[in-house]
Amino acid sequence: MSLYHPLNEQEAIAIAKSLPGFFDAHAELACREIGDGNLNLVFHITDPESGTSLIMKQALPYAKVVGESWPLSLDRARIESEALRKQEELAPGLVPKVYHYDGDLALTIMEDLSDHVIMRRGLMDGSRYPEFAAHISTFLANTLFYTSDLGLNQQEKKRLSGRFINPDLCKITEDLIFDDPYTESSNNNYEASIADCAAALREDNALHLEVARLRAKFLTQGQALLHGDLHTGSVFVTPGSTKAIDPEFAYFGPMGYDIGAVIANLLLNYAGHEHWSADERERAAHRAYLLDTVTSVWTLFESKFRALWDAHCVDRLFRQTRGYQDAYMQDLLRDTAGYAGCKMVRRIVGLAHVADIDAIPDATARERAQRMALRIGTDLIKNGRQVGTIGQVLQAVQEGV
Numbered sequence: 001m002s003l004y005h006p007l008n009e010q011e012a013i014a015i016a017k018s019l020p021g022f023f024d025a026h027a028e029l030a031c032r033e034i035g036d037g038n039l040n041l042v043f044h045i046t047d048p049e050s051g052t053s054l055i056m057k058q059a060l061p062y063a064k065v066v067g068e069s070w071p072l073s074l075d076r077a078r079i080e081s082e083a084l085r086k087q088e089e090l091a092p093g094l095v096p097k098v099y100h101y102d103g104d105l106a107l108t109i110m111e112d113l114s115d116h117v118i119m120r121r122g123l124m125d126g127s128r129y130p131e132f133a134a135h136i137s138t139f140l141a142n143t144l145f146y147t148s149d150l151g152l153n154q155q156e157k158k159r160l161s162g163r164f165i166n167p168d169l170c171k172i173t174e175d176l177i178f179d180d181p182y183t184e185s186s187n188n189n190y191e192a193s194i195a196d197c198a199a200a201l202r203e204d205n206a207l208h209l210e211v212a213r214l215r216a217k218f219l220t221q222g223q224a225l226l227h228g229d230l231h232t233g234s235v236f237v238t239p240g241s242t243k244a245i246d247p248e249f250a251y252f253g254p255m256g257y258d259i260g261a262v263i264a265n266l267l268l269n270y271a272g273h274e275h276w277s278a279d280e281r282e283r284a285a286h287r288a289y290l291l292d293t294v295t296s297v298w299t300l301f302e303s304k305f306r307a308l309w310d311a312h313c314v315d316r317l318f319r320q321t322r323g324y325q326d327a328y329m330q331d332l333l334r335d336t337a338g339y340a341g342c343k344m345v346r347r348i349v350g351l352a353h354v355a356d357i358d359a360i361p362d363a364t365a366r367e368r369a370q371r372m373a374l375r376i377g378t379d380l381i382k383n384g385r386q387v388g389t390i391g392q393v394l395q396a397v398q399e400g401v
Helices: 009-018 075-090 119-124 132-145 154-164 167-176 192-203 205-220 255-276 280-312 316-320 324-349 363-386 390-400
Strands: 030-033 040-046 053-059 067-071 098-102 107-110 224-226 235-238 241-244 251-253
Touching: 009 030, 009 040, 009 053, 009 107, 053 075, 075 098, 075 107, 075 132, 075 154, 119 235, 119 255, 132 224, 132 235, 132 241, 132 255, 132 280, 154 224, 154 251, 167 205, 192 324, 192 363, 205 324, 205 363, 224 255, 255 280, 255 324, 255 363, 255 390, 280 324, 280 390, 316 324, 324 363, 324 390, 363 390
Parallel strands: none
Antiparallel strands: 030 040, 040 053, 053 107, 098 107, 224 251, 235 241
16 A cells, blocks of 8 residues: 655654754754645745754645646656756756655655745846856756766666656646647637737647657657756756756756756746836846846857867767767757747746746736747747857847847
8 A cells, every 4th residue: 555645744844853863853843835836745844943944845646737637647756856866966066955755755855945046036026146157057068968878878878768757747848838839728828818829829830840840859859867847937046056946857858958948938037027127227137137148058058068078978979070069069059949939938828837927917018028928939949940059049039029
């Protein structure tokens, strides 16, 4: 009989007290359930006297956003725990530390990041994070290179990829990002004011052709171990620290999907500042910061990835063939642009939106932001295979304003 059941706060406290050497044996612990996501329970447990704290994350056997009619495998909790440990190994300090994993309860116990803020919220408030591009580019370069056939023995990579078969959560991505926005689907969710935009998405065969190419790569190209859901709601930040969280969507897929997710969410915030910036000068300054950050994320990632390739590539043909590295990086930039566009489109017409835009209280400003995000996203999808520089990616943004 399975030991699994959803925990309550008192049970979470009891488990926390059982961790060896973490809390004082006589500590009066406080606990509250803080999960606001779609798939999990999250408990914040603290000792008010010492200030010691931790996070417990328990997978639910269904998607909270829909209910028990949408069942999900609890194995995703193992995948998340193993992904965090692998990411910490490859990019130390850029993810929360995992203290314990309980497979019976689908429970991961990890570092509390309450001294950080969710990046999405910070960007909505106009905050800037000067180290983010440097940190996230290191995270991307290291985790993607060292789990790919470039940086990992290919037989070991095949064995590792078997640990990250993630069909339930991949199915969510395959449907919500690469199918639903382009057809009539009960999963779609958009306001009547942009119904014409949603209809245009369904009718644009040139757009569908590019989405089909990107979907095919997502289904078949296991380049590296992806985070799988690397948006600004899955990043905790301070001005000097960056922590990527929640890799329960981790699997082996196309590298550009992770990089594109980061860029897409910066650009969604760009569109959202139709409201969040108080005046035109403030808006222009914040948007310039976001575009500079997009540029830095790519350029720093590329330079770090190429340096790893030059120093540590394990494959003779990949390492020695003139021109292959350049061709590979160009394909990767093009994938990045296309996946960024797909991530933007789904956040406007699909099942799960972003607060950058949905939380705009003024309907007119919200509609302007939605239409801007769709213009940018569709342009990135349709023209992604033609870009040769990150500057050309930014042209799509400026033309979509």
